[in-house]
Amino acid sequence: MPNTDRHDCIIRGTVVSCGPDVAPQAGTDALDVFTDGALHIAGGVIRNVGPATTVFAQAGSDHPPVHDFRGRLVVPGFIDIHTHCPQTNIIASYGEALLAWLHRYAFPAEERFADPEVAEETAQFFMDELLRNGTTSALIMGTVHAHSADAILRAARARGMRVAAGKLMMDRNCPEPLRDTAASGVTQSRELLRRWHGAGRLTYAISPRFAPTSSEEQLTGAGQLALECPEAYVQTHLAENTAEVAWVGELFPWAEDYLAVYEYFGLVRPGAVFAHCIHMTPAARQRLADHGGATAFAPSANLFLGSGLMDYPTQAALGVTTGLGTDIGAGTSFSLLRTAATAYQIGALYGLPLSAAHLLYLTTRGGAKALGLEDCIGHFAPGMEADVVILDPEASPLASRRTAVTTPEETLFALFTLGDERHIAATYVAGQPVTAHRSTHG
Numbered sequence: 001m002p003n004t005d006r007h008d009c010i011i012r013g014t015v016v017s018c019g020p021d022v023a024p025q026a027g028t029d030a031l032d033v034f035t036d037g038a039l040h041i042a043g044g045v046i047r048n049v050g051p052a053t054t055v056f057a058q059a060g061s062d063h064p065p066v067h068d069f070r071g072r073l074v075v076p077g078f079i080d081i082h083t084h085c086p087q088t089n090i091i092a093s094y095g096e097a098l099l100a101w102l103h104r105y106a107f108p109a110e111e112r113f114a115d116p117e118v119a120e121e122t123a124q125f126f127m128d129e130l131l132r133n134g135t136t137s138a139l140i141m142g143t144v145h146a147h148s149a150d151a152i153l154r155a156a157r158a159r160g161m162r163v164a165a166g167k168l169m170m171d172r173n174c175p176e177p178l179r180d181t182a183a184s185g186v187t188q189s190r191e192l193l194r195r196w197h198g199a200g201r202l203t204y205a206i207s208p209r210f211a212p213t214s215s216e217e218q219l220t221g222a223g224q225l226a227l228e229c230p231e232a233y234v235q236t237h238l239a240e241n242t243a244e245v246a247w248v249g250e251l252f253p254w255a256e257d258y259l260a261v262y263e264y265f266g267l268v269r270p271g272a273v274f275a276h277c278i279h280m281t282p283a284a285r286q287r288l289a290d291h292g293g294a295t296a297f298a299p300s301a302n303l304f305l306g307s308g309l310m311d312y313p314t315q316a317a318l319g320v321t322t323g324l325g326t327d328i329g330a331g332t333s334f335s336l337l338r339t340a341a342t343a344y345q346i347g348a349l350y351g352l353p354l355s356a357a358h359l360l361y362l363t364t365r366g367g368a369k370a371l372g373l374e375d376c377i378g379h380f381a382p383g384m385e386a387d388v389v390i391l392d393p394e395a396s397p398l399a400s401r402r403t404a405v406t407t408p409e410e411t412l413f414a415l416f417t418l419g420d421e422r423h424i425a426a427t428y429v430a431g432q433p434v435t436a437h438r439s440t441h442g
């Protein structure tokens with residue numbers, strides 16, 4: 001075991017994490033709850049977790065400092081598996097559905113990333129905002145500019161976060177300044193992959209934006225890169241909006257459906273994360289599950305753009321690996337608590353209200369599974385990386401009133417309904433408490 005360092009600590013509070021593959025309506029038995037619990041963190045990883053009395057006894061009399069959060073919930077760091085750093089700057093933009101929204105808001109914001117200073121400053125702000133909201137890991141889209149991925153991954157490295165990101169590949173159907181070429185998209189992605197993939201806690205994600213903005217030649221190149229580097233992620237969008245789905249049908253008339261385009265080019269596999277997956281048949285969902293691909297469920301963005309409701313009961317019944325995405329800037333909040341509240345509401349519309357255990361699963365372990373990181377992050381066990389969030393039910397009068405006399409599970413559910421960044425009392429990255437540094441911007 002590593003020697004004690006100045007960041008070793010014991011976090012005491014109501015420790016809650018969840019088991020593998022938590023069903024949508026699973027109850028308390030799907031949760032590991034220690035009401036007076038403790039996490040012993042040493043060298044950035046969890047050395048011990050359990051009842052406080054046991055953890056203190058096993059730590060001995062010279063145990064490291066105690067961070068006392070009794071009365072608060074201690075949960076794994078949140079994992080956001082679909083979001084766009086450059087779109088931070090156009091969150092809360094009015095009035096369009098997906099394709100018009102891209103042209104009116106997203107593409108102009110991404111064009112401003114041609115300036116490396118804009119990319120750098122936005123990436124710094126973005127990472128601080130993630131941490132302020134308790135998100136310690138994320139799968140992030142940059143822009144077409146290679147330096148956008150550099151800026152995101154540098155900002156993550158400076159904060160010790162486990163993050164994956166990629167430059168977008170787009171060689172058609174977007175403004176000229178945002179186009180790479182089939183060849184340069186692959187060459188730049190390969191260079192970034194070599195520079196960043198596996199550097200500390202960082203991972204590279206091969207990132208064709210979505211089928212309409214990549215030529216078949218570029219998608220072929222993306223598939224070849226994916227074959228060259230099977231441990232890299234693939235991230236893209238799939239079946240978000242009906243007009244988009246119809247457009248894909250026109251652009252790829254040979255494909256059985258939208259998913260079949262990505263299948264043909266070798267982009268559907270473990271470590272491939274597809275955002276949205278709304279307008280899909282059960283058979284297509286089954287194929288996604290069979291190939292080991294995962295879905296980023298982004299309910300806030302889906303409602304904001306009027307894209308539709310993901311069929312959560314079918315998705316869950318087919319066992320498609322699913323995590324949550326805020327999808328900034330179509331999504332309306334960096335908070336996975338708020339995003340989970342919207343997921344609950346969509347489940348409720350389908351007659352499947354999601355339990356507290358499942359909402360915790362979606363925000364932590366489900367995301368870890370989608371990223372192939374269940375042995376590193378997403379739940380508490382000895383040897384896991386110590387990314388931790390402290391949830392404070394007393395941070396707002398209403399949540400405080402609602403949770404005054406409840407079980408840990410009820411408190412968790414109340415925070416998934418009422419909570420936001422105010423309720424994040426502290427965020428730990430690899431065992432270190434981090435303070436969000438507000439970027440200077442103006």
Ligand SMILES: [Zn+2]
Nearest residue numbers: 084237275327
């Ligand atoms: Zn997106």
